[in-house]
Amino acid sequence: MSERLPGYRGLALKMLLEAGADIGDLIRVVKDNVVLEGILIPRSEYSDDKHVVIKGRSGYNIGVEVTPTTIVERVRTELKPLFVPPPPPEQRTGLPKVTILSTGGTIASRVDYRTGAVRPVISASDLYSIVPELSDIAVIDAEILFSIFSEDLTPKHWSAMARAVANHISRGVDGVVVTHGTDTMGYSAAALSFALQKLPVPVVFVGAQRSEDRPSSDAPMNLIGAVYAASRAPFAEVTVAMHETPSDEAIIIHRGTKVRKCHTSRRDAFKTVNSKPLARIVSNKIFILANNYQPRDLERKIILRPEFDERAALIKFYPGMNPKIIDWYVSEGFRGIVLEGTGLGHVRRECFPAIKGAIDAGVIVAMTSQCIWGRVNMNVYSNGRDLLSIGVIPLGDMLAETALVKMMWCLAQSKSIDEAKNLLITNIANEFSERTVEHAEPPKFSMG
């Protein structure tokens, strides 16, 4: 692999190096009496070492196989187009201040049309030039925290996010937006819901299901909705802002502890589970859907509890699950286990001794349901009653993912097991709802 010629190896790399060609150069490939000219394009690192990729004058890329008799020549160095962002729109004065913290993902990126590479967008002025509407909503301050895929984030990143958000809030902003890859955005939103208490202003996570380089991207509208909520919403909670339907009509604001990515690719992948979403934004108007929120109050002092203990695990039960799996976690020193049981909160009886062993060893074991929708109730069947008597803690209608995050947080915040257990069943950030009413049934994926 070559730094100068990304993706090229073997024969192709050798011929390109001999020709003195760089990415972006106009090159000529002569092969079997066919002459092909085009700009040299980087190659995917998983591709073979026999092809050279060029972009012809029509804009199309093609791959040309090279053999020892192929001639590769550099014609000339093409001027590398220098990107000059259009001047940012004039900033309106007297607007609320919003910080945008970026952690990676597809919300803000730009395509290099010469090579096709997608690059993250860095500065606030870049953001303004891509989504000029933002300058009518708020004065934006942008900071890049990380630039990583959301599946590579760890609880340490949640801590760093929480600290950064608290830091910006203490400097006096009217709201914070966190841009995030969508895969684990639900986990991070739950984590910050616990880590940032007594928030004076909203913290709004936002992502995109279609990358920003395409005209149909949901990123600009999601971002506008998030900045709008951060700057003007009456609530001061950790939330997620995404499309409500496949249509570019409404942004829905979910609570950080109740939200889950429920579809691999749709714009409306995020759903509030077992509750109502907090608000809806349509054409820059906020409609509140749940009234039990913590109101915005700039005087309130934020409490930062950013620590998470990673020695907790989420185990999805399945028919025939080997109880040794549980034993392994105990022997590895895990301090908390969240079970994703069947139905109302069950696992097979074969697992009971292992669970009892874990609890006896001082591990907190809690129960959620793999049904996703509904709450666990372990009093209905004897299996559940027996698990309760062993000491498994039922977690009501809490999402399994939120329960894992909360377990990590409780373990880090408590001096004793009992204290941690108590914290686990205390409603901190609306992760529990007392009642489940009809409208909070599994939402249909509406078609617009």
Place this chain on the structure above:
Amino acid sequence: MKIDYHALGLKVGLECHQQLATHGKLFCNCKPHLFKGEPEIIFLRRLRPTQSELGQVDPAAFFEFQKGMKILYEADAETSCLVEMDEEPPHELNREALDISLTIALMMNAKPVDEIYVMRKIVIDGSNTTGFQRTCVVAVDGSINVDGKNVPIQHICLEEDAARKMGEEGFLIRYRIDRLGIPLVEITTGPVIYTPEEAERVALAIGKILRSTKRVKRGIGTIRQDLNISIRDGALVEIKGVQELELISKVVEYEVQRQLNLLRMRDELRRRDLRENELKERFVDVTPVFRETQCQILQRAISQGKTILAVKLPKLAGLLGFELAPGLRFGGELADRARFWGRVGGILHTDELKSYGVSDKEISELRRSAGAGEEDAVVIVADKIENASDALKAVVERVREAINGVPEETRAANPDGTTRYMRPRPGAARMYPETDVPPIKITEEHLERLRAQLPEPPGDKIKRLMSSYGLNEKLARQLLDMEYDDLFEVAVKETNVTPTVVAATLTETFKALKREGVKIENLAEEQIVEIFKIVGLEKTSKESIPEIVRWLTKHEGSNPMEAIKELGLMMVSEEELKSLIEEYLDKNKDLIAEKKLGALGALMGIIMKDLRGKAKPELVNKILREKLAERLSG
């Protein structure tokens, strides 16, 4: 007037788009059909112009976005899934479509690329839910022979068809996404076509090669030609969406006329010494001038609360009515631009106001308000003030372009061969890789496999059909045009029916039946071969074929034997025929007595009237002749 196109430096390049007849779409498994009736699914989108690395956005696209253009998509569940909705990434490239496009490439002597890269071509008029069209070059550098001339084929691309536009109401456009994703091949010729008539011949030749694969769709809308046309001192104008082959030469002729007349107009404007800086975007609200007007268009506009804006076009008096091409005046070009940029219904101008019922007094008042003299023209637009002003800006811009002659633009073809303004020509190609679809290597083994099954080139096939089967050229051509050439050969091989009868049945008889509304396409090829089989075995006569076909298309799943039984078209045996003929002779003794052998013709007529389809006329004739002779001699 005979136009010397060579002297004008006419250059035409073709882009021929042909839908492929695949089982699924190019990037998903939806049915590649169109649906009728009400949509089951609707959703609303906006497309945002993305910036290229050079900070450029397509100005027309950006303008529409700023105006709040929204797109309402309509779909049904059979023809669209989440992929067309841009709610799911594309699946892998359809291999069936790839093989068809490679076959076409090989037939056009093009060189398949070693590795295919699917690209995204930015298109943000809403015709693609993603905001780009997925397209890839499968082969380059081919050529076809058209009447002895070598026509280079620059590219053969495989791409997805776009959504269908269903309507437009102000800033809401409706598209139906059933057509989106249907595989298309795009054949691009070099700009080496020098007359309108040659353009048509090249398109015809390309169409024949495409159809010879038997894997392309037929019918209106399944093949579309784009034409790139320029003349010396004119400009490159791209004309999109010519659906009828017969229209191509007309479109080219009209475009040449349009460009020539725009050049004449340029010369006239220079003669009148119109300078660019004399054209001002100074718009005057002239609504009060028309408060009492008898012009119905303006009356209605005023009653709807619209504003009438006017702009002076200096030194243009009399030129707005200048005819550029049949049915297209310069005023019409201004109106097209006004409609596109201002979303207005149209414009009115001083060259034509009188015919709309505007009084002389109002016209002179209008001229006065707009500061226009007798040598100037005035254009007015009635709409919301911002739309009207966008429209007039576009009008002024178009006049500015007229000073320099022909503007480069993209135009759309009308069904009568004329064209209308569509949008400015897109800037440098805005393409980047479709990273969701992995590149595809084309191996030599793969190409060998396709080469081994390459369809016979249409010219060779016609010659072979003529020499091997004794068909005349017309029949052979018709078989190819109707794509019955393969079926013809099967039927001839498997039956005893003579090639000419098979060919005439498949072409002329079937055409006549189609004209009647018989759904020939519902017949399976096996059924058609079976018909010829029983005709060959003399179970029925060839005269019965139309009736058998009619019956079969109405009785799904039935076979030709059932048809002839049901219809009573079974041939009578020779023995039966003999005794039947005796009966006819008995019944017509008087006639025979009177006319002797001369009764033959009349008797033939009487008998065949009853036995048509049940007895071969030659046999009837033979027996009748014998029996008649017997009786007359006996």
